[in-house]
Structures are given as C-alpha cells and as structure tokens.
Amino acid sequence: MPIEVEHLSYVYGERGPAPVVALDDVSLRIEDGQFVAVIGSTGSGKSTLIQHFNGLIRPQRGRVVVDGLDLSERRTRLIEVRRRVGLVMQYPENQLFEETVLAEVGFGPRNLGLPDEEVRARSERALLAVGVERTLWERSPFELSGGEMRRVAIASILAMEPRTLVLDEPTAGLDPRGRRQILERIRQLHRERRMTVVLVTHNMEDVARLAERVFVLHRGRLVASGTTREVYARHAELRAFGLAPPQVSQVLAGLRACGWDVRTDRITVEEARDEILRLWRGRRERA
Numbered sequence: 001m002p003i004e005v006e007h008l009s010y011v012y013g014e015r016g017p018a019p020v021v022a023l024d025d026v027s028l029r030i031e032d033g034q035f036v037a038v039i040g041s042t043g044s045g046k047s048t049l050i051q052h053f054n055g056l057i058r059p060q061r062g063r064v065v066v067d068g069l070d071l072s073e074r075r076t077r078l079i080e081v082r083r084r085v086g087l088v089m090q091y092p093e094n095q096l097f098e099e100t101v102l103a104e105v106g107f108g109p110r111n112l113g114l115p116d117e118e119v120r121a122r123s124e125r126a127l128l129a130v131g132v133e134r135t136l137w138e139r140s141p142f143e144l145s146g147g148e149m150r151r152v153a154i155a156s157i158l159a160m161e162p163r164t165l166v167l168d169e170p171t172a173g174l175d176p177r178g179r180r181q182i183l184e185r186i187r188q189l190h191r192e193r194r195m196t197v198v199l200v201t202h203n204m205e206d207v208a209r210l211a212e213r214v215f216v217l218h219r220g221r222l223v224a225s226g227t228t229r230e231v232y233a234r235h236a237e238l239r240a241f242g243l244a245p246p247q248v249s250q251v252l253a254g255l256r257a258c259g260w261d262v263r264t265d266r267i268t269v270e271e272a273r274d275e276i277l278r279l280w281r282g283r284r285e286r287a
Helices: 046-051 078-084 102-113 116-129 146-158 176-193 204-210 227-230 235-240 247-257 269-287
Strands: 005-011 020-030 035-038 061-066 085-088 166-167 198-202 211-218 221-227
Touching: 005 046, 020 046, 020 061, 046 166, 046 198, 078 085, 078 176, 085 146, 102 116, 102 146, 102 198, 116 146, 116 176, 146 166, 146 176, 166 176, 176 198, 176 204, 198 204, 204 227, 204 247, 211 227, 221 227, 221 235, 227 235, 235 247, 247 269
Parallel strands: 020 221, 035 198, 035 211, 085 166, 166 198
Antiparallel strands: 005 020, 005 061, 211 221
16 A cells, blocks of 8 residues: 655645745655655654645645545545554544543544444454553553553554554653563564554664665655665765764764774664674784
C-alpha cells in the first residue's frame, strides 16, 4: 500500500493577515513494508505532512494518494483511508477517556460496527502486540505509568488493523526505559507484521537504528531523501538544516580528521564499535 505525495503544499491561515507556509511543493513515495523516518527541525512541516497521510488534513494543493485513494478528491471516504493508515499523534495518552484499558482499545473497532467477539479479539491482539500485561486490561488507563499509557494509546490504533502505522514523536516525554520499550515494540511490529511504519522524530540515533529510508524537511520543503546511510553521510547539509548527525558519526569523523583510516559511514553504536575494533586490531597486528 504505497503512499504517494505529489507537489503537496499547505498554508495555515492562507486567507488571513499572516499566512504560514507549512509545506511547499513536497513530493515523495513510501513503499509497502518500508520503515521510513521523517526528520527536520522544529517548524519544518513534519507533523503537517503526516496528518495528510490519513486525511486529518486535506491537500490544499497537490495530491496525496493512499492505496489508490486520492485524498484531494472530496468523494474519497476518509474512513476507508483511516482503516489503512493509523496515526499516533504526540502524547496520545492525553486522548484516553474510557473506564478500562480493554474498553479504550476496543473503542475504534466497536465504532466500525464489528461484533463484540471481533472487537475483543482485536483488542487483545493489539494489547499483546505492544506488551501490555493481561493484569492491566481491566484497570483504568489513568492508573498506568506513562509508558504503559503510551502503549495502550498505540494499541488503540493497532486494533483498527491498519496496514500503515504513522507515529509522531512516539517517545516524547518518556523516561529512557519507557523509550526503549516503545521503540522495540515498534521495531517488532514492523518485522513481524511487515507493516509500513512512518516515524517522525528528532532523535537521529533512533533513526539510524530503525529506519531504512529518511526524508528531511526544512522550512516546509523536502531537501533530502534516500537511505539512512546516504542521508547521514551529508554532515554539512544536515547541520545547515539544523540537524546534528548521530554522535557516533561525529566521533568517527573526528578520528578520521586525526589521521585514523576509519570509515565514516557507520551510523549506529554497534557499527562504530566494530569499526574501531577492526582498526585497533589492525594496528596491533602491524606493531
């Protein structure tokens, strides 16, 4: 189920005294089963872009086509788009409202008119997928920890069984343990279900570990795209766009500047470790 964006532009307050250009002639394509990241500094247009993916925002100019459904056409039924694309906004736990965890996760499927047995089955599958223990299912979601509430919120989207999951800063505000757990669950969903995942984040290290491809937005324009390794190799450009390459890349670049014959296209901690160990062993063997 590809997502195709063609010459998309969007202006907030277009007819007002102070219009703000959020997106300016953006074109991109996300293929089935990919794990992609959308990165950019604050105000670059990331959230506006992804809100077009499930019809939360309709295109003003240009086209967004999801699985053949053109969101620029008014006759396109948004419920059909939202069955395909699940969108998890920042701090989704702020939107929880049901009395129990199960009722919260089952709200979406229930509103699709599904029978109770199917609602229950979907809710249980979704909760298990994000690692919410059964002992919590009958409790109020407001009694849970921040990380548990975040997982319940994600499960409520998964219970709709979308083929694409879009997440806007899914680890914002979580402690390191909760952050690791959420990201690992997202990685598992991608691997086990072959879901398309679109991750919006400012954390360059998370992107290096998780994403296959990266789209870089700057002041509403798509300024770079490609594999994660290709994009991360453009250190000077990333800095010009207000983004810092991963720390490991900066360390390797520093070693290179000091005369070490080290590869600078390593982007994860594990890759950097292996590269430094390789070089160290080589020096010891020559000594």
